[in-house]
Amino acid sequence: MSDTVESAVIVAIDGPAGTGKSSTSKAVAAALGLRYLDTGAQYRAITWWMIANGVDTADPAAIATAAGKPVIVSGTDPAAPTIAVDGEDVSAPIRTQEVSAKVSAVSAVPEVRSRITALQRSIAAEARGGIVVEGRDIGTTVLPDAHLKVFLTASPEARAARRTAELAGADLAATREALIKRDAADSSRKTSPLAKADDAVEVDTTELTLTQVVARVTELVEQRRTALR
Ligand code: DC
16 A cells, blocks of 8 residues: 555645746656656746737736637656647747746636646646646645645745846846746736645745755655655
8 A cells, every 4th residue: 555655646836936846846756756747837838829829918818718729738757847839849938038927917817727727637647656746826726635735935035046047147136026026916816826725834945955945845755655654
């Protein structure tokens, strides 16, 4: 029995942008032999498709009508995660500033959320070896029965500094403003906002290195697996 439970551990990692969610989730999944799903990439992919197909991202009705059209496929190998829309690799174009600026509006539309949430649940259910799923509403809405829920936080200054370092040529003050704006939109939307689940473990990463955060979360997953045995 222990093998079955151990191999199917489901981990939800939520938090705002720039807290180290992606780096942490990938590293923990790789260390423990789990699959990895970046749900932000899925929302970015559907946003990219809306822009590429001339859908007005300021028009929720137009987004709702088109929400079922793009075929989004996520590759869940933590060493090389992939994201494709209608067969096209969109890993690079989903990271542009235009997509970042529009993704909150697109992901707030209920038809988008229900479609992407269903996709996320089916990917998690099929991940026989267990999975780390990162996002904003994973512990609260997508996978409320996850074996472990982690909520990562960090000060706005630390988050902006990390994002600026990731994006070549980015301006610190502008990045900080954009992050704060996106968090406010993601936290205040009506349908499954960014929120900490009551049973999530909060980890403040402001003063921690990535190695320390990965060690802490890996330890939490291992403790949970032991408790499940
Ligand atoms: O993790 P990220 O910054 O790539 O996410 C991009 C956007 O996608 C984020 O601003 C809000 C949205 N998102 C969401 O609404 N729900 C999720 N589970 C993940 C991301």
